[in-house]
Amino acid sequence: GAGVSQSPSNKVTEKGKDVELRCDPISGHTALYWYRQSLGQGLEFLIYFQGNSAPDKSGLPSDRFSAERTGGSVSTLTIQRTQQEDSAVYLCASSLGQSGNQPQHFGDGTRLSIL
């Protein structure tokens, strides 16, 4: 079956522009996660959705970052007024439920480059 799909796969934009990243989770997966992976770094947790609600936004680095999820499915991560330090790979993952024993299924990520 289809896995987690992210688009675009690559995005290059100028500093100060807004960007929108999209994630299509596996059908039926109620939990959705966004992570940021900088070069040579591990995964930095950004936000988690259970259904359309985001019970944990603690990882969002600043108020320039926001995310939403609609219909319990597609999620978008928006970065406003991008800065060069926002350059990273943004990974989305989904899981069947919110329990800690549910493995995450990852998309291939969006590589964001801020010029």
Next chain:
Amino acid sequence: AQSVTQPDIHITVSEGASLELRCNYSYGATPYLFWYVQSPGQGLQLLLKYFSGDTLVQGIKGFEAEFKRSQSSFNLRKPSVHWSDAAEYFCAVAASGGSYIPTFGRGTSLIVHP
């Protein structure tokens, strides 16, 4: 809150040699433990997981991991490494109660020499 440490940033092995990647966790009870692999330009793929029961778990691609409660470790092993195993490996820990957001280690980069 849980935490996980992967003490080795890079590991270099020769093809055909055995492999062990280290992972240590911190959590007050028995955690849920995972190993993921990331090939260049791709997302993370689950190799194996431990929830309870037999402390030696088998995964895909010939990998196995052993949960050792006394050492708070969940090391990943493979008896004979193939060149295609070169990738980034991440250990993750999730709480068995409370927060269900896994915590990932910083990763270990595996380099395989022919």
